[in-house]
Amino acid sequence: MTPTPEKDPRVYFAAERTFLAWIRTGLGLMGVGFAVARFGLFLRQMRASETHSVVRSSGLSLWSGVAIVFLGVVVLISSVTQHLALIRELSTGSWVPGRVSRNAVILALLLALVGLGMSIYLLVLR
Structure with missing residues (x-):
């Protein structure tokens, strides 16, 4: 039996x-990362205005914000390649149903690690 290309447009609409x-x-990750990076600058400015002196920072919010923006970029690039592969599989009839979305699992685990790190940081900072 030869594979047949998917003809139902609803399948392509669902993929889109x-x-x-x-x-x-x-985009949401990139926006949150930008806000995290700038929030450290905001806190530093607030502390400097209260103490009327230069306040040093560890730069943790900047680096974590940049990392979250970078994660957003990785998600966007990965989504493009995954979408193109899926459309190719649907067009050639080689799509296999029931596959787990590897990208979704990896992103969920990364975000869980970020949340765990933020929780530990907030507990230590208390």
């Missing part, structure tokens, strides 16, 4: 909706 959801996720 999934792709757009990944784009929103990547």
Whole structure:
């Protein structure tokens, strides 16, 4: 039996909706990363205005913000390659149903690690 290309346009529309959801996720990560990076600058300015002196910072918010922005970029690039591969598989009839989204699992684990790190940081900072 030869594989047949997918003819139902709803399948392609669903793939496009999934792709757009990944784009929103990547953009959201980039926005949160930018806010995290700038929040450290905001806190430093607030402390400097209270003490009227130069306040040094560890730069943790800057580096963690940059890392989250970079994660958003990785999500966007990964979503493009995954979407193109999926469309190719649907067009050639080689798509296998029931596969786990490796990208979603990896992103969830990375974000869980980021959340764990932030929790530990907040506990230590108390």
